[in-house]
Amino acid sequence: MSRALVIPLCFVIGVLALWQGLVVGLRVPEYLLPAPLVIVQTLDRSLLTESAYTAGEAFCGFVIASGLAFAAAIVFVRFRTIEQGLFPFAITLKTTPIVAIAPLLVLWLGTGWWSKVAAAVLISFFPVLVNTVKGLKAPEADFQDLFRTMRADPPQIFRKLRIPYCLPYLFSALKISSSLAIVGAIVGEFVGATQGLGYLIMVSSAHLETATLFAAIAAAALAGIILLYAIGWTEQRVIFWHSGNME
Numbered sequence: 554m555s556r557a558l559v560i561p562l563c564f565v566i567g568v569l570a571l572w573q574g575l576v577v578g579l580r581v582p583e584y585l586l587p588a589p590l591v592i593v594q595t596l597d598r599s600l601l602t603e604s605a606y607t608a609g610e611a612f613c614g615f616v617i618a619s620g621l622a623f624a625a626a627i628v629f630v631r632f633r634t635i636e637q638g639l640f641p642f643a644i645t646l647k648t649t650p651i652v653a654i655a656p657l658l659v660l661w662l663g664t665g666w667w668s669k670v671a672a673a674v675l676i677s678f679f680p681v682l683v684n685t686v687k688g689l690k691a692p693e694a695d696f697q698d699l700f701r702t703m704r705a706d707p708p709q710i711f712r713k714l715r716i717p718y719c720l721p722y723l724f725s726a727l728k729i730s731s732s733l734a735i736v737g738a739i740v741g742e743f744v745g746a747t748q749g750l751g752y753l754i755m756v757s758s759a760h761l762e763t764a765t766l767f768a769a770i771a772a773a774a775l776a777g778i779i780l781l782y783a784i785g786w787t788e789q790r791v792i793f794w795h796s797g798n799m800e
Contacts, residue, residue, distance in 0.1 A: 587764040592771070595764045600753070604772040607738050607750040610666060611776065614673020615734035619727060621674070622681035629682075630689045630715075647679040651737055655744040664745040672741030677730035681723070688722030689715050717792075724788040731780040735773055 569589045575581070576588040583591060625643075629636035655672055662668040692714050700710045742751025750769045757765040 584761050584763050587767060592764050592767045595762075595768050600765075600768055600772060603748060603750050603753045603769070604776060606748050607669075607735070607742065607773065608776045608780075610669040610738040610741070610749065611673050611734040612780070614670045614737060615677055615731055615780070617670070618674040618678040618730060618734070619681050622678050622726075623685055623723070626682055626685035626689060629686050636686070643679060643682055646675060651676045651740050652743075655741050658741065659745040664747070668744075669738045669741035669746065669749065669751075673734040673737035676737035676740075677734040680729045680733070681726040684722040684726035685719060688719030691722065692718045720792045724784065724792065727784050728781055731784055732777045735777045735780070739773060 573588050573590060576586055625639075629640070651672055654675060655668075658668040658671045662671055696714060696718075697710060700714055705713070738749070739751040739754070742749040743755055746752040750773050753769045754766055757763070757769065
């Protein structure tokens with residue numbers, strides 16, 4: 554097992570052991586703070602089902618948002634006027650709390666799958682857009698002049714200079730957006746849903762089932778961690794030349 558996995562795992566085990574010891578030693582009521590072993594006892598197949606449902610919504614929203622943001626970034630870099638005209642709308646969308654938008658999404662798209670996917674799209678769109686625009690503009694003028702000297706046309710400059718230069722920026726944004734997509738899907742489930750981790754959190758909170766509440770939170774965190782490490786693994790293989798990925 555690699556050092557990058559061993560160290561976080563050791564810290565997690567240490568925190569859980571301390572948590573267990575403090576709750577048992579101080580006799581904290583279960584409805585206030587359940588011990589890790591009590592939380593583990595609540596795990597069942599239903600939690601796996603709810604986790605898979607939310608993870609599917611988040612992943613779908615993440616993929617759609619990443620694709621749309623990348624396409625929009627290309628248009629923004631190519632057409633400066635469009636960037637100046639539309640970028641304020643992107644900022645407005647980013648600064649509007651997803652909790653305020655979620656009821657509208659339910660109203661427009663219903664309480665099913667797509668309103669949650671839309672929430673994940675909205676919350677994870679902006680980081681990819683900003684970083685991709687920055688990455689596509691990052692190549693220095695000297696590099697561009699070199700490509701022009703070699704008689705490269707604009708499409709070749711884009712494919713062989715701008716895209717490779719942009720990839721580190723893009724993957725950094727994807728790591729951020731992957732976690733935000735989980736948040737967006739869960740917030741969407743808070744407003745109107747009949748399944749998913751957000752629905753489970755709302756129901757368990759209303760019934761003071763704190764152990765189930767913690768289990769749902771842990772499942773959401775685990776989904777975000779898995780997606781983050783999957784993106785990191787892909788990054789190491791796609792942009793292996795980048796200094797940040799060299800060992």
